[in-house]
Amino acid sequence: MTPGRHRPPSPHAPELRSAARHIARRRLLGFTAAAAALAFGTQLPSTGAASAAELDAARITVDPFTLGVASSDPWPESVLLWTRLAPAPYEPDGGLGQQRVVVDWEVADDEQFSRVVRRGTAEAHPETHHTLHVEVDGLTPGRVYHYRFRAGTWISPAGRTRTAPATSSAVSGLSFAAVSCQAYHDGYFTAHRHLAGDDVDVVFHLGDYLYEYPVDSAGGARAYTDRVLPAHFNRETVTLEDYRLRYALYRSDPDLRAVHAAHPFVITWDDHETENNYAAGTDENGSPPGEFLLRRAAAYRAHWENQPLRASQLPVGPDALLYRRLHWGSLAQFDVLDTRQYRSDQAYGDRLQAPGPESDDPARTMTGAAQERWLLDGWQTSDARWNVMPQQVCFSQRKLDLGAGARMSMDAWDGYRASRGRVLDGARAAGIENLMVLTGDVHVGYAFDIKHDFDDPSSRTLGTEIVATSVASGRNGAARPANWATYLAANPHMRFYNGQRGYVRIDLTQEAARADFRTVSAVTTPGAPVTTAASFVTEAGNPGLKPG
Known part of the structure; x- marks a missing residue:
């Protein structure tokens, strides 16, 4: 996938400076001055100016x-590799x-690492929580690679990744998956285990990678009887330390580690990586903007540290450039949004x-x-x-209801x-014939025809929306939720609805x-089988979903 990169200005600088002046005095939201400095840091530690003494890895x-390990954002000649050193992750x-x-x-052509094509060293610094973000360049387009890390005598699990085809190359096919919403306390990540064994080229994570809500000692719905989680997980994430620890809890899950090792990911976020239903600088509870932006800075910093993201996504205080453009030859352009x-x-x-x-x-x-x-200009070209x-x-x-005055979600595009309308007008003006929108958030699977006029079922179909259900959020769910018939009747452009x-x-x-909508029967107990609940096809140049 070929990137598009730029850096946004920070619109919150005045508020942040005002808030930062009071951090040490007020210790807003439990921040110490040192933790706030880390959350607001914009520079990565450099080898030439290391700020911490070196630990001999042999010790x-x-x-x-x-x-575990992870990779992301495959470009034709480059991939990003990630890991974190944490002998005591909790x-x-x-x-x-x-x-x-x-x-x-090291990166190799083969699983046995007998043909190493790139190798190097990197430093894991305490300032970035001993995470590594290694941008490997000079690779061959359209190739599968294997990678691993070594610290002293310890060797990481091996990961499998790939580069995208050359941008101008004709590509016959691409397989990818979409996932979202993985509340640890709602169940096991069984879907990830099945996805790890699926033969896809890349996985798109559409947000809610973690949740800010407390996780009790039994792991919520996981109801552990063989372990007791530390008490510090049983509080809402607010500080940088809180968010860092929550990522450690999630990444300790073996199914999540397996899917990251199996496939490169493209990561974006939604609300729960920071706080439920926040909007820009406004949180759910109407906190003073300075306080919430401190929290957002901590959340964004921990997100970058614990995700396979490139240096260009490094936050500047509470601002981070996460939207980006990637390509898979001439077959597909992906415009990854931050909403x-x-x-x-x-x-x-x-x-x-x-x-x-x-x-x-x-x-x-x-x-x-x-x-x-940026989105509309990208479609024009x-x-x-x-x-x-x-x-x-x-x-x-x-x-959400039948009849006039039906309710809709003000958090979604209906609000x-x-x-x-401007986005759809831009797609039409650019002559985009094969538009596909990928969505998460709602903990159910939907398939929609995107209509010129949603209130007129006979109006022109402009594209397709595929909504990925949650990995665990919402617990087990049901194939036909109680509102299944109402939603389908109220939305004639909705072609599929499943709550698993x-x-x-x-x-x-x-x-x-x-x-293919792949579902599991339960997540409150591990190991449920996966089945295909439904399949749909949309033809190039002829938008509209048909049973597949």
């Missing part, structure tokens, strides 16, 4: 690779204190209700003006067969209809796209 006596410092560690890495950081505050107090003058104000935006321009938009919340209209957990697998060719 590490416990496996430091407890949280401790705030991971068991390595304030010392830096030199780590070796949290720049949006207008939800209308009508974020209540479920029919849209009205407040929600339909043309000035309201889901993406922010800069991201909207796209020559890809398929234009895919991975993002977070329901894009298509979704009525930002002018913003949605799982993931979506999508196969693109020059001729068509096929979506």
Whole structure:
């Protein structure tokens, strides 16, 4: 996948400076001055100016690779490799204190690592929680690679990744998966275990990688009887330490480690990586902006540290550039959105209700003006067969009741209809014929035809929206939730609705796209089998979903 990179200005600098002046005095939200400095840091430690003493890796006596490995954002000649050194992952410092560690890495053509094509060293610093983000360049386009790390005598699990085909190359096919919403306390990540064994080229994570809510000593719905989780997980994440520890809890899950080792990911976020239903600088509870932005800075910093993200995604205080463009030859262009950081505050107090003058104000935006321009300009220059938009919340209209005045979600694009209209107008103006929107958030699987006029079923179909259900959030779910018939009747453009957990697998060719909704029967007990609940096909040049 070929990147598009730039760096946004920080619109919150004045508020942050004001808040930062009071950190040490007020210790807002439990921040110490040192923790706030880390959360607001914009520079990565450098080898030439290391700020911590070096720990001889040979003295590490416990496996430091407890949280696995990961890769992301495949470009034609480059991939990003990630790991974290944490011999004691549930401790705030991971068991390595304030010392830096030199780590070796290698990339090979084969699983046995007999044909190593790239190798090097990197430093794991306490300032970035002993995480490593290694950008490996000079690789061959369209190839599978294997990678691993070494610290002293310890060797990490091996990961499998791949590069994208050359941007201009004709590509016959691409298989990818979409996942979202993995609340640890709601159940096991069984869907990830099955996805780890699926033959896909890349996985798109559409947000809610973790949740800020407390996790009790039994792991919530996991109801552990063979372990007791530390008490510090049983509180809402607020500080940098809280978020770091929560990532350690999630990444200790063996199914999550397995899927990251098996496939490269493309990561974006939604709300729960920071706080439920936040909008730009406004949180759910109406906290003073300075306080919430401190929390957001901590959440964004921990997110970058614990995800396979490149240096270009490193936060600047509470701001981070996560939206980006990637390509898979000439077959597909992916425009990965961030619908949290720049949006207008939800209308009508974020209540479920029919849209009205407040929600339909043309000035309201889901993406922010800069991201909207970036998206529409990218479509103007796209020559890809398929234009895919991975993002977070329901894009298509979704009525929750029958009859006039039906309620809709003000947190989804229904609460930002002018913003949605500008996006669709931009797609039409750019001549985008094969538009696919990927969505998470709602803990169910949907398939929508995207209509020119959602209230007129006979109006032109402009594209397809595929909504990936949750991995665990919402617990077990049901194939037909109680509102199944109501939703299908209220939304004629809704072609599928399923409330179980799982993931979506999508196969693109020059001729068509096929979506398989893969579901598991339960997540409150581990090991449930996976089945295909339904399959749909949309033909290139002829938008609209048909049973596959």
